[in-house]
Amino acid sequence: MxxxxxxxxxxxxxxxxxxxxxxxxxxxxxxxxxxxxxxxxxxxxxxxxxxxxxxxxxxxxxxxxxxxxxxxxxxxxxxxxxxxxxxxxxxxxxxxxxxxxxxxxxxxxxxxxxxxxxxxxxxxxxxxxxxxxxxxxxxxxxxxxxxxxxxxxxxxxxxxxxxxxxxxxxxxxxxLKSLSQRQLANGVIDSFVHTCEQYLTYKHGLLAQDYYAEGILRALVELALSFDNRDDLWYANLMWLANQALNGLIGLGVPQDWATHYIGHELSGLYGIDHARTLAIIQPNLLRVLKEQKSEKLLQMGENVFKLENNTVDNVINTIENIYKTLGVDLKISSYTEDKDIKEKVINLLIKHGFTHFGEKGTIDSTVVGQILDKSI
The missing domain is CATH 3.40.50.1970 (Rossmann fold)
Known part of the structure; x- marks a missing residue:
């Protein structure tokens, strides 16, 4: 610490x-x-x-x-x-x-x-x-x-x-009241994934960071589920939660991932897809590919954030994905581009930018990225 x-x-x-x-x-x-x-x-x-x-x-x-x-x-x-x-x-x-x-x-x-x-x-x-x-x-x-x-x-x-x-x-x-539903949904997703990048790694024992992250995630889930009933407090909560998700506090001294962002950045740069939507597409499939590595924190999330009765790794990942679906996000890259060389282009750009081994344990390489993209295309 x-x-x-x-x-x-x-x-x-x-x-x-x-x-x-x-x-x-x-x-x-x-x-x-x-x-x-x-x-x-x-x-x-x-x-x-x-x-x-x-x-x-x-x-x-x-x-x-x-x-x-x-x-x-x-x-x-x-x-x-x-x-x-x-x-x-x-x-x-x-x-x-x-x-x-x-x-x-x-x-x-x-x-x-x-x-x-x-x-x-x-x-x-x-x-x-x-x-x-x-x-x-x-x-x-x-x-x-x-x-x-x-x-x-x-x-x-x-x-x-x-x-x-x-x-x-x-x-x-x-x-925020003048924003479109798409922009507001993107804000909820962006904040959610920012928090996950600093939380969904492995057990480390830093309680304030973990529990504060879980509080932010629980609040963002509430905003997602009440999306169609937005009042003054809804907007105020989103604005403050988005700030707290990435002002540095919950990431202090803890392992961080950011692999979803690195892959998402390449998709956004190549195809102009909304940043938040690239995150929503990639994150659940990244978690599926790396579920053994992340199982402890995923189960902790299922217990403390989602309060799942049947708390399994797969159910936690599906719950995350369903939140994005609730917000109206299409979760396939092929819905945004007809390009047939997505995987090759993304992997080549990641290599060009120095991302050959990344994630909290450095285990994500070109092969793993390919597996994630295969599930996402």
């Missing part, structure tokens, strides 16, 4: 909190507001942000994609430099916040920004960053991670930077 923990992000959580922006950024800062497809202009968020920034010098850059591409983000870096901004305000979900982390970390780097994703450059400084969360899923508003896609090569990579912690995160659950 050995770890270091610090989370410097200030969180302003609750209805009407967007107005707090004006007190959280120095008036001397030149602010770049980064957002996605423009939904913030129809749901009232843009207006609230504009009002809060009325006494600031600020600029805007829109059009960040759901799987943010380095091609778009490099344009934002140039725009930020041209306007000499010194603070980035990300207004959106995980993709916008991840993209803003890239902009912030690439701003002072004279080389190709993709070097950060390739591990060829480690940032030593970055622009300051704040976030207004409009979609609950990734926890990116208070962690160091970011996932970026290179459209040219259909690669999806991730990076962590100590400079990527937002200075603050505004979390107003009311903004």
């Amino acid at each position: 050995n770890f270091r923990y610090q989370n410097p992000t200030l969180i302003e959580f609750g209805q009407g909190k967007i107005s707090e922006i004006s007190s959280l950024i120095s008036k001397t800062k030149r602010v770049l507001v980064v957002y996605g497809g423009g939904s913030i202009k129809s749901n009232g968020v843009y207006e609230q942000v504009s009002k809060a920034l009325s006494s600031f010098v600020w600029f805007e850059f829109g059009g960040v994609e759901p799987n943010p591409t380095v091609e778009t983000l490099n344009k934002a870096v140039v725009f930020a430099r041209e306007n000499q901004v010194d603070f980035i305000l990300a207004v959106g979900g995980g993709s916008v916040i991840d993209g803003s982390k890239y902009i912030a970390n690439a701003f002072f780097y004279e080389g190709e920004g993709w070097d950060i994703l390739e591990g060829k450059h480690t940032p030593t400084r970055a622009l300051e960053l704040g976030a207004v969360l409009t979609l609950a899923a990734t926890g990116s508003e208070s962690n160091t991670g970011a996932v970026i896609t290179k459209k040219q090569t259909k690669e999806k990579r991730f990076f962590h930077s100590a400079f990527s912690y937002p200075k603050f995160a505004i979390m107003d659950p009311d903004v």
